Amino acid sequence: MPLLALVIALAQAAPQPQAPASVATPRPVASRPFVALDVTQGRSSLGTIVIALNPEKAPVSVDNFLQYVRAGHYDGTVFHRVMPDFMIQGGGFTPELLERPTRPPIKNEARNGLRNSRGTVAMARTNDPNSATSQFFISVKDNHRLDFGISGAGYAVFGEVVEGMDVANRISLTPTTTRGPHQSAPQTSVVIRRARELKTWAPKPAAMAPKPH
Numbered sequence: 601m602p603l604l605a606l607v608i609a610l611a612q613a614a615p616q617p618q619a620p621a622s623v624a625t626p627r628p629v630a631s632r633p634f635v636a637l638d639v640t641q642g643r644s645s646l647g648t649i650v651i652a653l654n655p656e657k658a659p660v661s662v663d664n665f666l667q668y669v670r671a672g673h674y675d676g677t678v679f680h681r682v683m684p685d686f687m688i689q690g691g692g693f694t695p696e697l698l699e700r701p702t703r704p705p706i707k708n709e710a711r712n713g714l715r716n717s718r719g720t721v722a723m724a725r726t727n728d729p730n731s732a733t734s735q736f737f738i739s740v741k742d743n744h745r746l747d748f749g750i751s752g753a754g755y756a757v758f759g760e761v762v763e764g765m766d767v768a769n770r771i772s773l774t775p776t777t778t779r780g781p782h783q784s785a786p787q788t789s790v791v792i793r794r795a796r797e798l799k800t801w802a803p804k805p806a807a808m809a810p811k812p813h
Contacts, residue, residue: 632652632653632654632655633652633653633655633662633666633797634650634651634652634653634762634797634798634800634801635650635651635653635665635666635669635759635795635796635797635798636648636649636650636651636795636796636797636798637649637650637651637674637764637792637794637795638792638793638794638795638796639679639767639771639790639791639792639793640790640791640793641774641786641788641789641790641791642788642789646767646770646771646790647764647766647767648763648764648767649738649761649763649764649765649767649768650761650762650763650764650798650801651721651759651760651761651762652759652760652761652762652801653665653666653758653759654714654757654758654759654760657709657712657713657714657757657758658709658712658714658756658757658758658759659709660706660707660709661706661709661723661732661756661758662758662759664703664706664723664732664733664734665736665758665759666797667703668691668703668734668795669795669796669797670797672795673691673700673702673734673795674690674691674734674792674795675792675793675794675795676694676695676791676792676793677690677691677692677693677694677700677791677792678690678693678694678695678697678786678789678790678791678792679771679786679790679792680692680693680697680782680785680786681737681782681783681784681785682771682772682774682776682784682785682786682790683772683784684740684772684773685740685741685772686739686740686741686743686772687737687738687739687740687743687772688737688738688740688768688771688772688790689724689735689736689737690735690736690737690790690792691724691734691735691736691792692724692733692734692735693782695789695791697779697780697782697785700734702733702734703733703734704733705725705728705730705731705732705733706723706730706732706733707730708723708725708729708730708732708753708754708756709723709756709758710729710747710748710753710754710755710756710757711748711754712756712757714756714757714758715742715744715747715757716739716742716743716744716745716746716747716754716755716757717739717742717743717744718739718740718741718742718743719738719739719760719761719765719768720738720739720757720759720760720761721736721737721738721757721758721759721760721761722736722737722739722746722755722756722757722758723735723736723755723756723758724736724737724755725755729752729753732756737755738761738768740768740769740772762801762803763801763803763804771786771790774786774787774788774790775787775788
């Protein structure tokens with residue numbers, strides 16, 4: 601069965617009191633592993649999303665994600681579920697919405713203290729907390745109701761977008777339709793053309809303001 605990681609009802613659920621979370625103390629962003637997702641739609645490039653991974657707080661999820669990247673699993677997969685003001689989800693299906701084979705599921709690391717805030721990347725899963733395989737989602741707004749202790753076992757954050765959040769936002773706004781069991785599927789496939797590790801990454805320098813005349 602296709603992996604339906606997040607249900608619409610969850611997006612609309614009323615938040616409940618949150619359990620105390622540990623304080624996240626990740627290493628500086630510049631020293632973390634990075635993965636770049638080159639994204640296209642139709643014949644057009646939408647740009648690149650760069651993700652800084654957090655192996656200190658989510659070692660199992662990061663190792664799992666990198667293994668799929670290195671195996672080329674994500675190349676040619678799509679963001680098959682996109683919802684404005686919520687998230688974009690991908691990593692499991694071809695443009696024909698055929699599910700790719702995966703390795704065994706991993707344990708849920710949602711208790712790591714990392715919150716599902718705007719720009720974070722988390723593992724998608726079924727109702728079974730320990731069912732995540734290859735699928736992930738990028739939050740395009742603060743989704744703290746998905747944290748551990750608010751929606752039960754929660755959804756494990758393992759990285760954050762450090763470049764290309766504008767690309768993720770555009771993907772979330774693409775027109776959608778229902779394709780078989782898949783609701784909120786883009787009408788025109790949004791394809792991860794290639795997922796690749798980056799040896800280094802540095803933020804782009806801010807544009808210089810024009811000098812006064």
